[in-house]
Amino acid sequence: MPAPVSKPRTLYDKIWDDHVIDIDENGQGLIYVDRHLVFEVSSPQAFEGLRTAGRPVRRPDCTLATVDHNIPTVSRKNFTTVEDFVRQPDSRAQCMTLEENVKAFGLTYFGMTDRRQGIVHVIGPEEGFTLPGITLMCGDSHTSTHGAFGALAFGIGSSEVEHVLATQTLLQRKSKNMRVTVDGTLVEGVTAKDVVLHIIGVIGTAGGTGCVIEYAGSVVRGFSMEARMSMCNMTIEGGARAGMIAPDETTFNYLRNRPLAPKGEVWDRAEAHWRTLNSDEGAKFDVEVNIRGGDIVxxxxxxxxxxxxxxxxxxxxxxxxxxxxxxxxxxxxxxxxxxxxxxxxxxxxxxxxxxxxxxxxxxxxxxxxxxxxxxxxxxxxxxxxxxxxxxxxxxxxxxxxxxxxxxxxxxxxxxxxxxxxxxxxxxxxxxxxxxxxxxxxxxxxxxxxxxxxxxxxxxxxxxxxxxxxxxxxxxxxxxxxxxxxxxxxxxxxxxxxxASAAEFLTDPVLPPPEPTEPMGATERALPTADAPSNVAKFTALKGIAVPLHIENLDTDKILPGRFLKVIKRTGLKDALFADLRWGADGQLTDFVLNREPYTRARILVCDKPNFGCGSSREHAPWALKDFGIMCVIAPSFAEIFMNNTYQNGMLPVILFTEQCAALAAEAEQGLELEVDLEKQEVRRASGQPAFPFAVDAFRRHCLLNGLDDIGLTLQRTALIEQFEQRRSEMWPWLDGLGYKGKRIPVTGGKAKLEW
The missing domain is CATH 3.30.499.10 (Aconitase, domain 3)
Incomplete structure (x- = not known):
């Protein structure tokens, strides 16, 4: 009998399949995370959550931390300590909190006295921390940069940062496949930045929503790794979850001999695997976009x-x-x-x-x-x-x-x-x-x-x-x-x-330090499936709805970047839509949230698409929640924003544009709405028929029952351990960041070093 013919797969399909630990009856996948990058803005709340639950970082050998967003870029000739150097109090607090957390949890850290410190998406590839075929997460939307290496890399919110730190996994539903092919010859003066700006102009900021984009074509193949990183970096600006480019000789030549890349015989094994990471001929893409390179100026x-x-x-x-x-x-x-x-x-x-x-x-x-x-x-x-x-x-x-x-x-x-x-x-x-x-x-x-x-x-x-x-x-x-x-x-x-980068990549590769505050993986019994949770339940919500009529409402508008410098999840009520709610004189404007009855709004209705586009920061949902808004209704959402609302017990509801417009018109009259998650319908005080809505079955279950994602995942620890064992056998270069060993938690609290 002939061997069965395997179905052609895309690059994304292959990496997804390689990392799925489990898929539930609703199609929700639990995927393993090979690499995790951490910085000062999106991590304080995640580490706080670990402390509260008494949980350690599951795989310190797979996590790398640095400071980048807040730090001054003036001369460091007189640098002594972060406390003295970072003058802005909120920025200083975030930087110092990260320093405390990396010591407490035993993580590798490129701080301000380390010449390797830099922007998180620059140092990962630079050190060889980023590798083909991996999954890589970071609490920053431009994590898509790392897809240039043939990795599945995307931004996550702070709650998901905590999830990765605690479990080395992430709950995900598989995205659609999209391919953008750029063929031909570029005219003089056109760079990768021009190409990706042109692509975004063609597909729009929501064009890639729900998709992972693979960039292909002769123009892309001709780019250097640095140009490919620039291109993948802006994938999120096109609305996609991640951007990817299949690895090739350009990729391998860039990575060879990087400090955290595999060496010797292990490199040979790794490269052999990496060469299989391309989309098979005949692989199905849900969306195809073709662009002539010669059309770009x-x-x-x-x-x-x-x-x-x-x-x-x-x-x-x-x-x-x-x-x-x-x-x-x-x-x-x-x-x-x-x-x-x-x-x-x-x-x-x-x-x-x-x-x-x-x-x-x-x-x-x-x-x-x-x-x-x-x-x-x-x-x-x-x-x-x-x-x-x-x-x-x-x-x-x-x-x-x-x-x-x-x-x-x-x-x-x-x-x-x-x-x-x-x-x-x-x-x-x-x-x-x-x-x-x-x-x-x-x-x-x-x-x-x-x-x-x-x-x-x-x-x-x-x-x-x-x-x-x-x-x-x-x-x-x-x-x-x-x-x-x-x-x-x-x-x-x-x-x-x-000069060659190799001249500067000479710092020794050391194992992660021992935690100063070791917390045992089993100090607390794992929750049972029916265990009560401290996460608030969402069943039905009735109240004032505030209308908005803004297309592509981005996270910078919901919460301007200057308010990101917090180490708690609360305290952002007055920062919500700050540039619209507050005038230059510091006085309240006539923006709708400043008017009665909308100061008491519990629901937000936007009748324009692509709500929450932009950053992966969870601060935007925190600000909405702090104000009292627990449900957002819109024709469409940016995927990361949608995930972040769920993580905070909030409900995003997708309705047709006409339905959103009808609800917004009623909201303009000050009429209340009632969102019933159990019955999956939006009821109207006007007496008009209710609007039914669909919602992800897993997320609905979690909201209705107030279930904690991390607690649910830890119920599958045995499956995670089985996956890790297979992973170490098949892809040993993914253990230890190139270090000599990895620290794994054991019963009794203290971790051991496995060689």
Whole structure:
């Protein structure tokens, strides 16, 4: 009898199948997490949860921590301690809390005295912590960066961070497969950043919702690893759960001999496995998008969403050209915020600041690309008068390599501010931010209202475009700095040394330290299936509903980044929609949540799609919950936001746009709604028929019964242990981060080191 023919699988299918521990009767999967990155903003509440429950970190050897979002990027020559160096009290508290937690739980930590410290999505690949075929999680939406290596990587909220720390697993439902193929030849001056901005412009910020995107085609295959990381980084801006690129020789050459990558015979085994990680011929994709590389030109955003893109040769759009009234209103709002006049050529838009950095574009190739543009302008090139420009390397090692190559001298001679590693002006959580009304060309990933500072106006560009803009003082087509004359000026200029990253990846790889506060894995008996829970039950909710009419309502608008600096889950009531609720004078505005009866709202109804897009931060649901809102009704949600609401005992309800509009109209009249989860219907005080809604069966069960995800998962510990044993036999390079051993919890409380 012939052997059965296996069904062709996508890259995502293969990695998913390799990591599924169990799937329940409702299709909810429990997947194993190979790698976990931790930083100061999304982790304090997770560690607090572990302490409260007396739970240890299950696999310290699979977790790596650093500080990046909050830290100042000024010179560290006089650095002594975090307490003295970080001046903002809330930022200091988060950084110091992380330092305390990594010691208490025994985690590997790249702190501010470690030259390997940097942006979490830069240091993971840099150290070889990121590998093909793995699952990798982090409490940050741009975790999709790591998919460039053929990994399944995505952002999670703080509750899920706690879940991974406690169980090394995550509850997930499988996404759909989407492929974006970019073929052909790119025109001069077009980079990976331009390509991904173009893709987002084509599919929109909700185009990838419910999907994992695989990027394919000759253009993608021709990109370096750093360019692939930039591309995958912005997958979340297209609404997808994760972005992936199949590993190849480019991937293997990048990873070979990285400190935390496998070595010797184990490397050979790993590489043999990695070579099987591609989509089979005939594999089914639920969504296919094909793009001609030759159609892409240097690209820039004009509005307040990453989908608001236009070629640099284009003009600011005219709202009158949009036939859809909703879209026309959205364009008008964006232009008002951005201070732009319709039909203005993009190259006439003047700037106040330029930012080169972020997890999207702060690697050595990005800095080389920007420096090349500066050199092409000649030895006397200077940034434009009255403009401030900064360059922020993605890690301490990138900074050292750039300085060895002489890139810092190029930037400083032209008037750029050369900084220390960190997230910097990407999200305005530290001192690096825009003042209201300032306009910035930025190599970061989001141009939401207030993203880089309250009232700040952001235009997303590539590093080369940012450098060109710094020299001219306005958005500029980088191709003006390319060509034969530019190459001649570069050749006549200072000779830069091209260094290898290997010269700087020399720090010893050590095992994770022993915890200073060891907590036994079995100090508390595991809950039984019918055990009571301290998680509040959600059965039915009746109350005032507040109407909103905002499309693509992002998490920065729900809760501006400056309010993320908390170490508890509470205290965010007044920060909810802060930029809409509070005026520049500190007084309450006429925003709907400030008006009666909506100050007592328990339900929010939005009649526009893609609610909660943007960050994986759980702070947005915390703020809604703190205000008293326990249910959000909308035509569609960003997937991460939806997960985060469930984690907090809140209910997201999806209804048709027309139904949401009808409920919003009744909410405008101050009428109450009743959301019944048991009967799965929204009842109306107007007397009109109720609207039925669907909800994930597993999530409904958990909400109705007030069940704790972690407690439920720990009931399957035996299955997790069986999976770990098979994992160690099949893929030994995933144990211990390249360390000599892994620490595993044993009965009696203290962990042991297994060699």
């Amino acid at each position: 240097p690209t820039v955003t004009w509005g307040t969403s990453p989908e608001d893109v236009v070629p640099i040769t284009g003009k600011v759009p005219d709202p009158a050209s949009f036939s859809d009234a909703g879209k026309r209103a959205a364009v008008e709002r964006a232009l008002k915020y951005m201070g732009l006049v319709p039909n203005t050529p993009m190259e006439e838009v003047k700037l106040d600041k330029v930012f080169i950095g972020s997890c999207t574009n702060s690697r050595i190739e990005d800095l080389r690309s920007a420096a090349k543009i500066v050199l092409s302008a000649g030895p006397e090139a200077k940034i434009a008068d009255g403009l401030y420009a900064m360059v922020v390397p993605g890690s301490g090692l990138v900074k050292q390599q750039a300085e060895t190559e002489g890139l810092d001298a190029v930037f400083k001679r032209a008037g750029f501010d050369w900084r220390e590693a960190g997230c910097s002006m990407c999200l305005g959580m530290n001192e690096d931010k825009l003042v209201s009304g300032e306009r910035c060309a930025s190599t970061s990933n989001r141009n939401f209202e207030g993203r880089q500072g309250p009232g700040g106006r952001t235009h997303l560009v590539s590093p080369a475009m940012a450098a060109a803009a710094a020299l001219t003082g306005k958005l500029t087509d980088v191709r003006r700095f390319l060509g034969a004359e530019a190459e001649a000026r570069i050749a006549a200029g200072p000779k830069l040394k091209l």
